[in-house]
Amino acid sequence: MGRGSAGDTIRAGRRRHGWTQSDLAKRLNVSRSTVSRLEAGKQQARDVRTLHRAAEVLGLAPESLGVVGEAVTGAPSVMEDDPVRRRQLLTSLAVTAAASAVPGGLAAGTARAVTPGPDGALLDALRGLLLGTSLPPGAAPCTTAQARTLLGKATTAFHSCRYVDLSRDLPKLVVGMQQLAAADDDPHAYGLLAHAYTLTSRLLIKLDAVDLGLLAADRAHTFATGGSDPVLLGETARNKSILIRKAGWPDDAAAIALHAADQLTGTDPRSRSQRGLLLMSAGYTAARSRDAATLVDLTEQARRIADGLGDRLMLPTHGGGFGRSIVDLHLISGHTAVGNPTAALAVADRVKVKNLPTIERRARYLTDTAAAHAMLDQRTECIDTLLQAERIAPQEVRTRPAVRRMVGNLMVTGRISPDLRALSARLRLP
Structure with missing residues (x-):
C-alpha cells in the first residue's frame, strides 16, 4: 500500500x-x-x-x-456452508482412520520418524491423530455422557500439567468424539468435539507446534460453528489467533481476536469473560510487536470486565479461566514481551499464587516471572523461580520449549550453579 x-x-x-x-x-x-x-x-x-x-x-x-472480496475473519461469513463443511470433514476423517487402520493403508511400508526430545512422544501422538497416520488403537464411539466425562478428565489432566497422560488419552478421546458426531448430527456432539480439538490446539501451543496447532484450531472452529455456544466459538478463534501470531502474522492474529471479541455483545458473564480473554490475547500480540500502548489499553479493557465480575473466576476450561488474577497473569507476560521486565515484576508482586485456579496457571505465572528475572540478569531469582515451577509442575518445565530455551541460555551466559546444572540435566539439555 x-x-x-x-x-x-x-x-x-x-x-x-x-x-x-x-x-x-x-x-x-x-x-x-x-x-x-x-x-x-x-x-x-x-x-x-x-x-x-x-x-x-x-x-x-x-x-x-486496494482490497477485494470478503475479509477473512475469525468467524465464517456464510453460515449456510458450515453443515456441509463439517460433514465433509467428518467423512474425510473417517476414511483416513479406516485407511490407516488396515494392512496396506496410509502408513504401510512407510517408516515414521520419531520426534526426539522430552515432548517427542506427545508430539508424535498428536501428529498421528491430526494427520491420520497413527490413530490410537481401541478408540470406540462414545455416548454424549461418556464424552463429557472423558473430556472433563482430559481437561483436568491439562490443568494439572499431566501431559504424558494426555498423549495417551487425548487421541482416543478425539477419535471417539468424531465417531459420536458422525453418528449423531447434534449441536451438543459438535460442541464436545470442538472442545476436544480446542484442548489439542492449546497443548500444541505450549509445544510451539504451530503447523499442527493451526490444523487442530481450524477443526475446533469448524465444529464450534455447528454448536450452540458463541463463547466456545470465541475460544476457538482465540486459539487460532495465538497460533497465527506464533506463525509470524501479528496483524492478522490481532484482527482475528478483536473481530471475535466484537461478536460477543451479550451482557451475560460468560460472553463478557470470553471477550476479556480475547482482548488480553490481542494485547499480548501487540506486546510481541513492542506496542506497549495497545497492550495497556486492551488489558485495561479486560480488567474493567473482570472488575465488573467481582471475585468470580469465569470460564475455567477456557485458557485457564478469566478473572482479575488472570488479567494480571497476562500483563506479566505482556510487559516481558514488550521489553519492560521491571513492570512485569511489579505486577507479579501483587499476584497471590494460591489465587490462581490451576497448577498450569501457577506454573505459567512462575515461568513468566522467571523470564522477567532473566531479562534483568537476576540469575539467582530466575533459577529459584524455575525450581518452584518444577516442583509443582515438572512436565510444564521439562517439555515447554520456551522454558528449555531459557535454561539453555542461562547455561551459556554466566556462572553455572549446582542447582542450574542439575535442572539442565533433568531437562536433558545438550
Whole structure:
C-alpha cells in the first residue's frame, strides 16, 4: 500500500468524519500507531482485515483501499456452508482412520520418524491423530455422557500439567468424539468435539507446534460453528489467533481476536469473560510487536470486565479461566514481551499464587516471572523461580520449549550453579 492511494484515502475519510487518528484507532480496535502506518503506507499489505474494517468504518468501498472480496475473519461469513463443511470433514476423517487402520493403508511400508526430545512422544501422538497416520488403537464411539466425562478428565489432566497422560488419552478421546458426531448430527456432539480439538490446539501451543496447532484450531472452529455456544466459538478463534501470531502474522492474529471479541455483545458473564480473554490475547500480540500502548489499553479493557465480575473466576476450561488474577497473569507476560521486565515484576508482586485456579496457571505465572528475572540478569531469582515451577509442575518445565530455551541460555551466559546444572540435566539439555 503506497502513499497517494489507499493511505491518502483513509486519511481523507478520517478527516471527513472529523476524527483524529486516535478516534479512528478506537473504532478499528487497533493502536494509533497502526492508523499512522496505514496512512503513511507503511502497514504491511497482508493486513487485509484492518483494511476491510477501515473501509466499513469510514463508509468506503473496499476496492478503494486496494482490497477485494470478503475479509477473512475469525468467524465464517456464510453460515449456510458450515453443515456441509463439517460433514465433509467428518467423512474425510473417517476414511483416513479406516485407511490407516488396515494392512496396506496410509502408513504401510512407510517408516515414521520419531520426534526426539522430552515432548517427542506427545508430539508424535498428536501428529498421528491430526494427520491420520497413527490413530490410537481401541478408540470406540462414545455416548454424549461418556464424552463429557472423558473430556472433563482430559481437561483436568491439562490443568494439572499431566501431559504424558494426555498423549495417551487425548487421541482416543478425539477419535471417539468424531465417531459420536458422525453418528449423531447434534449441536451438543459438535460442541464436545470442538472442545476436544480446542484442548489439542492449546497443548500444541505450549509445544510451539504451530503447523499442527493451526490444523487442530481450524477443526475446533469448524465444529464450534455447528454448536450452540458463541463463547466456545470465541475460544476457538482465540486459539487460532495465538497460533497465527506464533506463525509470524501479528496483524492478522490481532484482527482475528478483536473481530471475535466484537461478536460477543451479550451482557451475560460468560460472553463478557470470553471477550476479556480475547482482548488480553490481542494485547499480548501487540506486546510481541513492542506496542506497549495497545497492550495497556486492551488489558485495561479486560480488567474493567473482570472488575465488573467481582471475585468470580469465569470460564475455567477456557485458557485457564478469566478473572482479575488472570488479567494480571497476562500483563506479566505482556510487559516481558514488550521489553519492560521491571513492570512485569511489579505486577507479579501483587499476584497471590494460591489465587490462581490451576497448577498450569501457577506454573505459567512462575515461568513468566522467571523470564522477567532473566531479562534483568537476576540469575539467582530466575533459577529459584524455575525450581518452584518444577516442583509443582515438572512436565510444564521439562517439555515447554520456551522454558528449555531459557535454561539453555542461562547455561551459556554466566556462572553455572549446582542447582542450574542439575535442572539442565533433568531437562536433558545438550
